[in-house]
Amino acid sequence: MQSLQFMFTIYVTGGVFKGLGRPHRQGTTSPATMGKIIFYEDNDYGGRHFECNGDCTDMLGLLSRCNSIKVTCGCFMIYEKPNYTGQQYYLCRGEYPDYNRWMGTNDNINSCHIISSVPGSYNMRLFERLEYGGQIMDLVDDCPSVMDRFNINDIFSCNVKGGNWLFYEHPNYRGRMYLIKPGYYRRFSEWGGRSARVGSIRRIMDY
Incomplete structure (x- = not known):
C-alpha cells in the first residue's frame, strides 16, 4: 500500500524550507479534521518555526526546542518524545507564548497528533x-x-x-x-x- 504524506514548511531567516513528513497511520485526513499548529523555538513566537496540519511522528531535527505554539485550527495532543510517547499535553485553538501555558515542564516537544471529532454521544x-x-x-x-x-x-x-x-x-x-x-x-x-x-x-x- 502506498504511503501517504503531508507537507510541512520550516521558515528560517532568509528563506523557506519545504519537505515531506509521513503520518503514523495510513489513511486520509479529511477537510473536517484538518488543523493547523505552529511550533516556535523561542518564547513569544520567536526563532525558527515548524507548521503542521496533521500528525507528525518525529520532529527531531526540525527544531532544536519548542518554547511557544500557536494553534489556529483544530485541537492537538503534543508529546515530549517521538512516536507519541512521553509526557503529553492537550492544545485547543489559541496562543501559547511559553511552555508554562500548556503546563509543560521543559522545551522538549517531538511529536504531535491531531484529534478528530467523534460522532455520537459521550x-x-x-x-x-x-x-x-x-x-x-x-x-x-x-x-x-x-x-x-x-x-x-x-x-x-x-x-x-x-x-x-x-x-x-x-x-x-x-x-x-x-x-x-x-x-x-x-x-x-x-x-x-x-x-x-x-x-x-x-x-x-x-x-
Whole structure:
C-alpha cells in the first residue's frame, strides 16, 4: 500500500524550507479534521518555526526546542518524545507564548497528533481493576473529582464507547494528562499512564 504524506514548511531567516513528513497511520485526513499548529523555538513566537496540519511522528531535527505554539485550527495532543510517547499535553485553538501555558515542564516537544471529532454521544465505562474487573462506573459528562464522584482514586481499565476524553492525574484537571479515544483499554499503560491514578476526567469538545 502506498504511503501517504503531508507537507510541512520550516521558515528560517532568509528563506523557506519545504519537505515531506509521513503520518503514523495510513489513511486520509479529511477537510473536517484538518488543523493547523505552529511550533516556535523561542518564547513569544520567536526563532525558527515548524507548521503542521496533521500528525507528525518525529520532529527531531526540525527544531532544536519548542518554547511557544500557536494553534489556529483544530485541537492537538503534543508529546515530549517521538512516536507519541512521553509526557503529553492537550492544545485547543489559541496562543501559547511559553511552555508554562500548556503546563509543560521543559522545551522538549517531538511529536504531535491531531484529534478528530467523534460522532455520537459521550459515554465511558470505568473499572477499578485491570481487564475490566471490580466496580463498574459509567460517565457521560465531565468529572472534576473522581474521588468525589466514585469514591476511588485509581482507574485500572476503561471502555470508551463514545467521544474523546482526557484523563488528568489530579482533581480539577491538573497534572499529567492522557488522551483517551474510543476503544478498549485493559490496563492503564495502554493509555500511557505511569500508574492507575486518575483524579479528574474531561470531555474534549473544542473541535
